[in-house]
Amino acid sequence: MYIELVECTDLEFSGRRFLLETDSDLHSIIASSAENVLVNPTKSRVDCGIADSRQPEEHVEKSLRDSEKRVRIQHALSQATVSLRDGFDDFKAGRFDIARLAPAARSITNSILLSPHVLVEMTRLKTKDEGTYIHSLAVSGLMTGLGHLSNLGEETTRDLTIAGLLHDIGKVLIPNAILNKGGQLTDAERRIMHSHPERGYQLLKQHPGVPDLVLEICRFHHEALDGSGYPLGLRAAQLTLPIRICTICDVFDALTSVRPYKRAWTTTEALKWMFDRGHLFDRRLVLRLGSLLS
Numbered sequence: 001m002y003i004e005l006v007e008c009t010d011l012e013f014s015g016r017r018f019l020l021e022t023d024s025d026l027h028s029i030i031a032s033s034a035e036n037v038l039v040n041p042t043k044s045r046v047d048c049g050i051a052d053s054r055q056p057e058e059h060v061e062k063s064l065r066d067s068e069k070r071v072r073i074q075h076a077l078s079q080a081t082v083s084l085r086d087g088f089d090d091f092k093a094g095r096f097d098i099a100r101l102a103p104a105a106r107s108i109t110n111s112i113l114l115s116p117h118v119l120v121e122m123t124r125l126k127t128k129d130e131g132t133y134i135h136s137l138a139v140s141g142l143m144t145g146l147g148h149l150s151n152l153g154e155e156t157t158r159d160l161t162i163a164g165l166l167h168d169i170g171k172v173l174i175p176n177a178i179l180n181k182g183g184q185l186t187d188a189e190r191r192i193m194h195s196h197p198e199r200g201y202q203l204l205k206q207h208p209g210v211p212d213l214v215l216e217i218c219r220f221h222h223e224a225l226d227g228s229g230y231p232l233g234l235r236a237a238q239l240t241l242p243i244r245i246c247t248i249c250d251v252f253d254a255l256t257s258v259r260p261y262k263r264a265w266t267t268t269e270a271l272k273w274m275f276d277r278g279h280l281f282d283r284r285l286v287l288r289l290g291s292l293l294s
């Protein structure tokens with residue numbers, strides 16, 4: 001059978017697609033940290049059991065529809081990753097053009113409309129190299145979904161999609177040794193890491209055509225309602241709905257992702273953790289995110 005993806009906490013199969021041919025290959029997957037395996041029946045040489053006649057017909061159809069959705073979303077996300085990586089490279093080279101993010105934004109919008117839930121599952125597969133890109137795509141997708149649900153209008157929702165893609169762009173200026181450090185950051189390293197929103201804002205500001213909302217979200221996405229966030233320690237009254245949306249989507253994606261020091265939390269665990277911290281996060285939006293993903 002053809003394996004499209006393997007969801008595993010230790011990332012040993014991350015990003016790999018392959019034809020599974022022998023029993024010993026199968027046992028290697030079973031012995032790994034794999035939690036879910038996506039089989040593509042159309043590329044498999046054997047009946048994968050997805051169309052098992054003992055299953056109710058409706059269930060079979062749903063499984064196939066979900067598999068197709070996953071494959072389409074994975075394809076859309078890999079295309080969006082490429083165009084986002086190009087955009088970041090352009091940015092580093094000083095020739096950033098926001099219009100070049102349009103294909104990535106379109107892929108994100110289409111994916112989130114196809115299935116927000118599957119999109120979140122796919123983003124758990126991020127690898128170290130693509131971490132920042134896939135995180136940006138995931139946040140962008142969730143922000144697009146929340147923008148729709150919050151009736152913010154087409155233009156603002158489009159800006160939210162772009163803001164999600166660019167909110168962490170300041171990280172291109174943070175040394176990899178700090179960005180990818182497995183253990184705890186020192187105080188000095190944390191200060192450098194915490195400079196990414198302001199650095200991103202200062203850089204984006206130099207480029208024409210970047211909407212004010214995108215600049216604002218880039219600068220303030222790590223602020224918290226009680227004033228304990230950074231860089232400015234703003235409080236609830238100064239934090240607009242679009243900024244709050246970004247903060248929640250950003251934290252949600254971080255919690256539901258695998259990190260060197262933790263497993264991926266479930267959607268329910270992440271939502272509950274944020275809901276229990278109403279002093280930091282807007283509870284209405286946490287609930288709205290839950291309804292987007294249910």
Ligand SMILES: [Fe+2]
Pocket residue numbers: 167168196221222
């Ligand atoms: Fe950030």
